[in-house]
Structure formats: structure tokens, C-alpha cells
Amino acid sequence: xxxxxxxxxxxxxxxxxxxxxxxxxxxxxxxxxxxxxxxxxxxxxxxxxxxxxxxxxxxxxxxxxxxxxxxxxxxxxxxxxxxxxxxxxxxxxxxxxxxxxxxxxxxxxxxxxxxxxxxxxxxxxxxxxxxxxxxxxxxxxxxxxxxxxxxxxxxxxxxxxxxxxxxxxxxxxxxxxxxxxxxxxxxxxxxxxxxxxxxxxxxxxxxxxxxxxxxxxxxxxxxxxxxxxxxxxxxxxxxxxxxxxxxxxxxxxxxxxxxxxxxxxxxxxxxxxxxxxxxxxxxxxxxxxxxxxxxxxxxxxxxxxxxxxxxxxxxxxxxxxxxxxxxxxxxx
Numbered sequence: 001x002x003x004x005x006x007x008x009x010x011x012x013x014x015x016x017x018x019x020x021x022x023x024x025x026x027x028x029x030x031x032x033x034x035x036x037x038x039x040x041x042x043x044x045x046x047x048x049x050x051x052x053x054x055x056x057x058x059x060x061x062x063x064x065x066x067x068x069x070x071x072x073x074x075x076x077x078x079x080x081x082x083x084x085x086x087x088x089x090x091x092x093x094x095x096x097x098x099x100x101x102x103x104x105x106x107x108x109x110x111x112x113x114x115x116x117x118x119x120x121x122x123x124x125x126x127x128x129x130x131x132x133x134x135x136x137x138x139x140x141x142x143x144x145x146x147x148x149x150x151x152x153x154x155x156x157x158x159x160x161x162x163x164x165x166x167x168x169x170x171x172x173x174x175x176x177x178x179x180x181x182x183x184x185x186x187x188x189x190x191x192x193x194x195x196x197x198x199x200x201x202x203x204x205x206x207x208x209x210x211x212x213x214x215x216x217x218x219x220x221x222x223x224x225x226x227x228x229x230x231x232x233x234x235x236x237x238x239x240x241x242x243x244x245x246x247x248x249x250x251x252x253x254x255x256x257x258x259x260x261x262x263x264x265x266x267x268x269x270x271x272x273x274x275x276x277x278x279x280x281x282x283x284x285x286x287x288x289x290x291x292x293x294x295x296x297x298x299x300x301x302x303x304x305x306x307x308x309x310x311x312x313x314x315x316x317x318x319x320x321x322x323x324x325x326x327x328x329x330x331x332x
Contacts, residue, residue: 010261011159011254014205017166017198020067024164027066027096029055033175033313036284043300045307046181049281050172053289053319057119059245060168060195060317061092061155067164068153069096077102079149084108084137087116088245088318089155094123105144107137113244113290113322132247133238156194157252166198172313173206183210184310187296189317190214190223190266191246193255199315200262211264213305215295217243217274223259224266226251242271242325245292245318267299274298275332281316282330290321291329 031054039047052060069081080103083093090106097104104125108117109132121127128144130137145152154161169186176183186203188196193214200212214223219239226233234250241247251259269277274291277298281289289297296314299305305312 010201010258012163012166012198012201014201016159016163017170017202020160020163021167021170023070024063024066024167027056028063028167030171031055033172033179034285038284039280043307045309046311047300048176048179048181048183048311048313049285049297050168050313050315051285051287052168052315052317053287053293057088057091057095058318058320059088059092059293060165060315061088062095063167064161064164064194065089065092065096065153068158068160069093069100069102071160072102072151076151079151080104081153082107082141082144082150083153083155084141085155086244086247087112088320090120090125091116091123091320093153094120094125097125098123105150107140113320113325115320115322119320156192157254159254162194162198162254164198165195166202168195168315169199169202170206172199173203176313181311183207183313185211185213185264185305185307185312186315187213187215187267187299187305187312188315189246189292189295190216190259191220191292192248192252193223193259194252195315195317196263197255197258200258204262212262213264214259214266215299216266216268217241217246217292217295218268218270220247221266221268222248222250224268226256227260227263227266232256242274243292243295245290246295267304269295269298269302269304272332273302275329277301278326278329279332287316288319288321288326289316290318291325293318
């Protein structure tokens, strides 16, 4: 695809992502690009890890939340924001809101990790819990926004959020150049698709020969099935996964067209693959990575993509994990 046509086709362009990067640069951590000889040996290629688990609020979500909230008017800041999230977006929005003195209401599933619920409350946000099997989080958020005048900050289907997440892609290309390597592929986890869509726009514009892949957990592989069918597909109700951060019903309306056009595919892994990846991240990189954040590494270690003799960049997107889940993974 000719990346010059992106502004006309999609909700955002490379220019939007570059502007977002300039806007949030002084607020975010420019996370490093790490390499482990042991991981390289395991896959027979060069593995470059972008640890967004070291980002503010413990996940890449801080980038999008920061880009969105920095653009609120004084009146909007006074009215506050409302967000719905399984965890990392909640932590990100509440962290940014606290630093900018913006009231925040966060709608979270009752089975979200305690670390994410407690962290959002510690940031001063009002947390409302819902049943993800029965309740409609968007409807709850819409009612609050209508009643209070708060600005809704979606987790992924928003151009400002997508642009903020896309800054990860800009940094990957910059840092690969600094390492003197051309990435043959980039893998980023996918839930609603905001991260991988933003990364794909940035990477394909700056490094057109680099393939970009999504990573998804089995049972929540709606993007893989949507790419195969050519239309948005929904997940089966009641599906279970330890990847709490990657559980949406169907692809985003703004993110899917980008991912359909730009991605080379989606790599699907199971919970055991994820646990082994979490353990490997600790053993070889000394990184604490949550289940959803470990999916790209899980895909690589499970052989979902042949990278022998190639270079691949992985986005480890978050590190907010409950202690019992993490201990179980270290036993894998």
C-alpha cells in the first residue's frame, strides 16, 4: 500500500502520530530497545524487545491517554473524564488525570486484576465495577457523560488515542536505526487494535519493508478471524483467557480498517504459551510482564512466526499483573 494515501483512508496519519510524539514527549518514558543473546539463540534470529511495561502507569496506554487529555479545553478539564477499561487504560487515564488535576471516573470489570483496580483508586479516580458478561460498559459510560458533562475517553477507537499508541512505532524505527538493524517484522498485542494499528501506520510509513503482526490470545482472536473473513468478527461469549488486557468482543470501527490494510497477519497463542513467555521475560530480561503484554514473545517462542536469520521487534505492552498470576507463570 502507498502510505502517502493513509490520511484519506484512515482515522489518522503518520503526521498525527508525529505530532502526538512531540506533544507527549516530555511526559512519557522513551522505553529502551533491549536484546538478549539467550532469546536470540532460542529463535535463531535477532529479537529486539520494546518494554512498555516500564512505561508510566506500567503500560503503553499512558501514551494514548496522555495525548487525549492534553488536548482537553479548560472547561472540559473542569467537567472531568470518564473511561471504560479492563485495567491498563484505567491506570493510564487516572494517572494522567491526577497529574493534570482532572476528575476521572473509571468503569472497570469486577474481575479485573486487583492491582489495576486498586491502582486506579489510588490515583484518585472514582471506580465503578461492572459484570463483563452481563453489563454494557459503553452504555454505563454514556450515561455518566450525559449526566455530568464528562468527556468520554475510549480505550482504542479514538484517533487521538491511536496516535498516542502509534508513538511506540516511531520509537521502534528510530531505535532500530540506532542499533544498526533493519527490522524484518514487528509484533504488538491486539485487543481493540489501537496499539497495533498505530504502530502499523508508523512502521509501514517509516520502514515499508517491515511486516507488522498482531498477537492475540486464543478465545479472543477476533482480529485473526476478521482478517481471514474480510469483515469484523465477534468472539464467542464466555471465552476465558489469562490475558485480561486483551478481551474485547469485536475489532474497533476505526482500528479494523487500518489493521486489515496494513497487517501481515495475527498470531494466536494459548495461555500456556503466555505463561512460558512471562517466565522467559523474567529469566532473560529481568522484566515483569503481564499476560497480555507477553503475547508477542509467546508467539515468537511458540514458533508462530519463523524469524530464523531475521530481526524482529516485540512490544511487551504492559506489566500490571497480580502477584498470584505472576507466581503461577514463573512455575511454567
